[in-house]
Amino acid sequence: MPKEIEAVVFDIGNVLIEWQxxxxxxxxxxxxxxxxxxxxxxxxxxxxxxxxxxxxxxxxxxxxxxxxxxxxxxxxxxxxxxxxASPAIDASVDVLRKLRMNFVPVFALSNFGIQTFEYAETVYPFLQEFDQRYISGYRGEVKPEPRIYEILEQNCGVAPDRLLFADDRQENLDAAAARGWNVHLFDGPEGWIERLKSEGLL
CATH class of the missing domain: 1.10.150 (DNA polymerase; domain 1)
Incomplete structure (x- = not known):
């Protein structure tokens, strides 16, 4: 029987903010x-x-x-x-906030520069609403290389098989799935919302 999801992990580019x-x-x-x-x-x-x-x-x-x-x-x-890096994907931002209202921990795991992220925070305040953030520029590690996933696992206090990770790039999801994470290929908010509902998180 599948284990209950305890935390949701968001990529940022093309999940919460369009990157084109x-x-x-x-x-x-x-x-x-x-x-x-x-x-x-x-x-x-x-x-x-x-x-x-x-x-x-x-x-x-x-x-x-x-x-x-x-x-x-x-x-x-x-x-x-x-x-x-615009616009925000409003439906995904709404999902992020609803998860927090439901007391579901939400983490960011994103390839993002230090200065670009600091700038983005001034434009998109929701980037400050995560419970934990794992941003590549600060960590010196990027997806899909394994170390940044390992850092999240070591710091977040949630077992890999209790994490659900949404990303728009299959190679990033494959690296997470190889570590036992639950994954969702993000191709729009509608499918993501349905996945979260199916997991009992929304």
């Missing part, structure tokens, strides 16, 4: 130019460095200097970043 850099760039440059830029420069790898704890502005601006033809556009990853 390509969509943003399509609003500031022709789509074909955006495609070429992303093919030329591994901007997601640049972002991964930030998620691992590198300084946000320094990392973006240094990358911009490596590609003078795209310098101004790359700098927007810093200067207009909040437009890439």
């Amino acid at each position: 850099p390509e969509r943003f760039y399509d609003t500031v440059m022709p789509a074909e130019d955006r495609v070429k830029m992303f093919e030329t420069i591994d901007l997601h790898r640049m972002n991964d460095l930030v998620d691992r704890g590198a300084n946000w502005r320094d990392t973006v601006y240094a990358t911009a200097e490596e590609y003078p033809e795209y310098r101004d556009m790359i700098r927007l990853w810093h200067d207009r970043w909040i437009e890439m």
